Structures are given as structure tokens and as C-alpha cells.
Amino acid sequence: MMKIKVKKKILAKNEDFAAANQKFFKKKNILCINMISSPGSGKTTILEKTAKALKNKINIAVIEGDLYTKLDAERIRATGLEAVQIETKGACHLTAEQITNSLHKFDTDNLDIIVIENIGNLVCPSDFDLGETVRVVVLSVAEGDDKCKKYPNSFAQADVLLINKTDLARYLDFNVKMVRKDVLKLNKDLKIFEISAKTTAGMEKWFKWLKKAIR
């Protein structure tokens, strides 16, 4: 019987690609956003509305992650933005290597922001650093106000929380105050915006934050 001490990082391969992506974004002065949420929280709608409001002021491109279909990339392209679709064929998260490969498909010289819309999943994507500049987590009021307690990993590692579908809040028992209190316990530096991507209520502050972040 032989025993060897290894002490090697298991996700070293992903970390290497993430570090390369991070370096690339820095060199090109691109703000890369890794957007994480449950399925159906409104990530794509938020991006559509953001594109509509900012496309003549900021150059944005989107990497769409889904298990199957190119539907989301088509929705983004319909707004006039460039989009690349990654279909993971069942995998529950995006990897830094997939991002590296997607970056070649854009003309990155004039880009200000690249948004990565991760797979709709509040568990797995939070484990895989993509080399992003900031991490944005979306929680829609329809999902319930206990999600940050149940899935703390995603919230603990985010820079921004978008509480979406606030236009539905009056029909649902979603306690925004409690959510704010709970997430700040996990992550006291988290920036929180309450928005409705459908009505665009509250989105001005999010746009302002984006404009400031690329400076």
C-alpha cells in the first residue's frame, strides 16, 4: 500500500480558464457580469429591457447558457445585441472554458459589457468562477421570500441582487424587508435593486449602477 499526499486543487482547470478570462476582460476593459438565478426569474427579460434602454449608450454582448434551445440568444438578438448561445445538453452550470471559447465569437474591441446568463439554477453555477468582474443574482418575488435562506451559496457570493417581478408582489406574500435583512446577514456588501422588468419600474437605478460600473 502506497500513500501519497497530493494537495492539488480539484477545480484547477476551471480556475485556470477563469483567470485567463479575467485577464482578458481587464485588458479589454470589459465589465463581465455572471448572472445567476432560478429558471423563470426573468433574467432574459431583464437583459432585453436593459438592452433597449442602453444599447445606444453602452456596447453590450450576451452569452446565453441553457441546457437546450437557442431561444434566449434569439430573444437577445431581436433587441439588436450580439449573442452567443451555449447549449450544455444537460449540464447544470457553465464552465470558464465554455466562456473562453465563446469570447472568440465576438468582436470584443468595442465592447463595454459582456453578460453571461448562466443556467437557471440557484445551486451549481455558484461553484464555478467564470472569471467575471461582478456576479448578479436575480430573485423573483414569485419564487418566495425564503430562497436566500434555502440557497445561501448563490447569495453569499453575489455583488448585486435584483429582486424582480415586484409588480406581482401585491398578489403574493413576499416580504421584501425580510429578504433584505436575510441576504445582508450573508453578504453585507450586497447591492440590492427592486425592479420589475415587465413594467421597467425601478430599473433606472440598475441602469445607473451599470453605467457607473463600466467607468
Added chain:
Amino acid sequence: MHEMMVAENIVETILAQVQKKSGKVTRVVISCGQINAINDEALKFAFEAIAAGTICQGAKLKIKHIPLKAVCNSCHKKFNFDLYEPQCPKCGKSDFLIGDDVPLILEEIEFEKK
């Protein structure tokens, strides 16, 4: 099931360390932090499946969970931070300094030499 990808990376890391001809892996020890959200059962299941047909087939997987240290800013109590109970166990306040979480590490490999 990000454990599948983690298992793939464990087996890849082992194969880079242990030559195929040198023997059969019998036990593997890994450590993980709190943010990795590793579920033991899911990871063991995935590891068994990925290890099949390699020198890691049948190897036992031991997973060590390394606590995330925190210090309360109010009462200065040192405690292990629990993501599911983010408050000081002594004073109940939620104002604390959290230490660095450890990454997933392949700690050691035991194998039978051919």
C-alpha cells in the same frame, strides 16, 4: 449535480498523479469548504460512476468538510460560520467577519502497487 463535474476533475487529477501502470487506487481523500456546496452522497455516487473503468474503480472516497471561520463584531466570539444559520451563536447578531473559504483540494491518494 455539479458533483458530476467535480468527480470528473477528481479522477483527472488522480490520473495525472498516479501512472496507470503503477497500481490501483484504493482510497482518495478530498477536502472542501462551505461555499462549494458539496453533497457527500451525490459526490460519492458521481465518483463511483466516473471512476468505473479507470484505476480509480472501486476506490473509497473520503470527503472532509473544512469549516468557515467567523468572528462576531459585537461580542468577539469566534465560531464556525453556517450559511444556513448566519448569526453569532452567542449574541445572535449578524455582524461578523467571515474568513476565507477553502477550495476543493485533492488531499491524498492511497494505492496498491502492482
